[in-house]
Amino acid sequence: MPPSSDALLLNRLRRADPDRYFCTLFAPRPARAPLALLYLFNHELARAREVASEPLLAMIRLQWWREVVEGTPRQHELATPLGAALAARRFARADLLALIAAREVEAAPDIPDLPAFLAYARGTGGGLARVAGRVLGVESQEIEDVGTAYAITGILRAAPYLASQGRSLLPADGTDQADMIAQARRCLNVRIPRAGLAASLPGALARVDLAAPGATMLRRRLAVLRAALTGRV
Numbered sequence: 001m002p003p004s005s006d007a008l009l010l011n012r013l014r015r016a017d018p019d020r021y022f023c024t025l026f027a028p029r030p031a032r033a034p035l036a037l038l039y040l041f042n043h044e045l046a047r048a049r050e051v052a053s054e055p056l057l058a059m060i061r062l063q064w065w066r067e068v069v070e071g072t073p074r075q076h077e078l079a080t081p082l083g084a085a086l087a088a089r090r091f092a093r094a095d096l097l098a099l100i101a102a103r104e105v106e107a108a109p110d111i112p113d114l115p116a117f118l119a120y121a122r123g124t125g126g127g128l129a130r131v132a133g134r135v136l137g138v139e140s141q142e143i144e145d146v147g148t149a150y151a152i153t154g155i156l157r158a159a160p161y162l163a164s165q166g167r168s169l170l171p172a173d174g175t176d177q178a179d180m181i182a183q184a185r186r187c188l189n190v191r192i193p194r195a196g197l198a199a200s201l202p203g204a205l206a207r208v209d210l211a212a213p214g215a216t217m218l219r220r221r222l223a224v225l226r227a228a229l230t231g232r233v
Helices: 005-017 018-024 029-050 054-072 077-089 093-107 114-135 141-164 176-188 194-200 202-213 217-230
Strands: none
Touching: 005 018, 005 029, 018 093, 018 194, 018 202, 018 217, 029 077, 029 093, 029 114, 029 194, 054 077, 054 093, 054 194, 093 114, 093 202, 114 141, 114 176, 114 217, 141 194, 141 202, 176 202, 194 217, 202 217
16 A cells, blocks of 8 residues: 555655654644645755755745745645645745745845844744644744754754855854853743644753753654653743
8 A cells, every 4th residue: 555645754864853753743633744744845945055055045045945935836746735835825925935935035145133133043943833833732932942042052053064064144243152052052941832732842852952962862853752741842
């Protein structure tokens, strides 16, 4: 029996974004495929600058996705189901357009300072978490805060790799890493609505990254499992 479209989405997410895939498994079953679709969309946006040889090409890729969200039909393994989900009002177009706009920062020459860095982290990771919360039926600033923390720690984790490519998403003014870590910890100091827990579980990974950079996959998975059982990230 061939796998269902929902299973295909989850399988793609497992390969593309293992962290969020694992967190999605703790969502109610009907919400898993929409979350997988949302996270795969985010993965494509994140890849726009990564796979482009120059910023202009990244902007062209983002524009392609903007047209999909605005209603242009595309025959594509992700754009097609995304268009169907938008037509069925499973996502708000404005939410997805905001995620695209937040990624345009990655095509800019640099991120000038800490406020701009925090706005970027909130617009990408924070905004994504907030939309994920809405998929679960929860409107929550706290979920957005936790997503922002996960974005900050992810940027710090990726910094050496990006530096090897001559890129950086860190503040260009030389903001001390300790200041960014302090901001991430502050974002994690919130209480999460239980119904939105699955959208907040990446916060448990952010805590691991802050406490033990380079932690094993097993330690990271155990942190998510502990958070899912206790209801606290």
